[in-house]
Amino acid sequence: MSNPVSLSVLLQQLAERQTEKVRLAIADVDGVLRGKVISFDKFRSIAEKGFGFCDVVFGWDAADQAYDNATFTGWHTGYPDAVAVVDPATFRLVPWENGLPMLLADFRVAGEAGGSAGSGAGVGEAAAASAAGGGEAAAGSAAGGGEAVLPVCPRGLLKKVIGEAAGLGYKAFFSQEFEWFNFIANPAAAAPIRTLADLQPLSKGMFGYSILRASQNSDYFNDLFDSLKKFGVPLEGLHTETGPGVYEAAITYADALEAADRAVLFKTGVKEIAHRHGVLPTFMAKISEDLPGCSGHVHQSLWSADGKANLFYDGAASNKMSALMESYIAGQLHCLPYILPMYAPTVNSYKRLVEGAWAPTTLTWAVDNRTTALRALPGGAASTRLETRVVGSDSNPYLAMAACLASGLYGVKNKLKLTTFATVGSGYANKANGVLPRNLWEATQAMKASPLAAELFGADFTDHFIRTREWEWRQFSRVVTDWEVKRYLEII
Secondary structure (H helix, E strand, O other), X not given: OOXXXXXXXXXXXXXXXXXXXXXXXXXOOOOOEEEEEEEHHHHHHHOOOOEEEEHHHHOEOOOOOEOOOOOOOOOOOOOOEEEEEEOHXXXXXXXHHOOEEEEEEEEEOOOOOOOOOOOEEOOOOOOOOOOOOHHHOOOOOOOOOOOOEOOOOHHHHHHHHHHHXXXXXXXXXXXXXXXXXXXXXXXXXXXXXXXXXXXXXXXXXXXXXXXXXXXXXXXXXXXXXXXXXXOOOOEEEEEEOOOOXXXXXXXXXEEHHHHHHHHHHHHHHHXXXXXXXXXXXXXXXXXXXXXXXXEOOEEEEEEEOOOOOXXXXXXXXXXXXXXXXXXXXHHHHHHHHHHHHHOOOOOOHHHHXXXXXXXXXXXXXXXXXXXXXXXXXXXXXXXXXXXXXXXXXXXXXXXXXXXXXXXXXXXXXXXXOOOOOOOOOOOOOOOOOOEOOOOHHHHHHHHHHOOHHHHHHOHHHHHHHHHHHHHHHHHHHOOOOHHHHHHHOOOO
């Protein structure tokens, strides 16, 4: 990290710049950032010991509808406060909010709030991480597994898995890339947006990798790139993707926790920046059956504990892939059918996972093949990595990365062999190892029926997460869709 400072120094620096307010945020189960702005005096009083935050953020869905099937919290508990603790290593300034200081927090078991005063970037390093990855990964480097994190906290879950990797002698480096649609916002619209017909794309036509389309919206395009860097979310690349108004961004890699922080902050950052340009972005996995879906591919590799050696690379192997990497891939293939909701968490997610739409449908892997679930990218000693392509843009980055890492480590710990042959040709045609569940209900029931998820993530988290996905399916199942009306209204 560049210029790490203690919490006490961070507080001193904020005081010296006459800070008046601070934004605090946490990620809920759906990956939505929830938070508040508090006075600096209040922040100073809670920075080390933690603060109360209503646990309803784990008791309702993305539309703020309270779950009726949750046991962790609900009407039966009275929705009390949970203890949230800021992570000073996540400090950054929000450039489009006049340099408003911002920090992320996660939840601890009551009575375990202390000890959060780890290192973080100083105020002078406003983005807390603007330089890119490798051993110089920015803020938010991994926390150990010894902290008493709240079992249902997504960021806490990832920290727990990272601690497991560290205990095995590995440092995990990750990055996520996102595709998303951009529409022209209509603030004067009287009614809420209900159909695709209500939306006007930012640009017309199927212009993947288009310099022209990027130039035609250069103010927005360049503001994304430049402001996100200042925000501590540096991008390796930004370009148009095929589809009207579609962009794709690859976030610079970092250690796994910082990578997930960047991914969560990327999604909310894009929405905030877009609003200032009259643009409405969406990270839905599938906006139309006539257009490609939007991915959230996760790239990952395991390195030595000091972050100097990529353990996925073996220069002596014919394919340059180490035995460790092969076991990691085998672990992900083995676990994938039982943890799919961690990668594809919504009803809409499964509309993307269809044949011929640049998203996987089968339990397959291959070297540099974009039709398989797992795409191995053996290159040099610095670049060899695995891309998990099943992940959608609607995923919660903390949960998606926790699932990638935990399932990969499962293969490593159990010394699984990569007995599934690499796919040659179309991954859609290779069903030898099985296919992915077809919808959220099937995927959730597969997760519920297997002991594997509880082994990877703990029984408390797994039970709560499954209940939230069952709730999500029930909300969808009771709705009469436009398709049904068009299909049956007159003819039946």
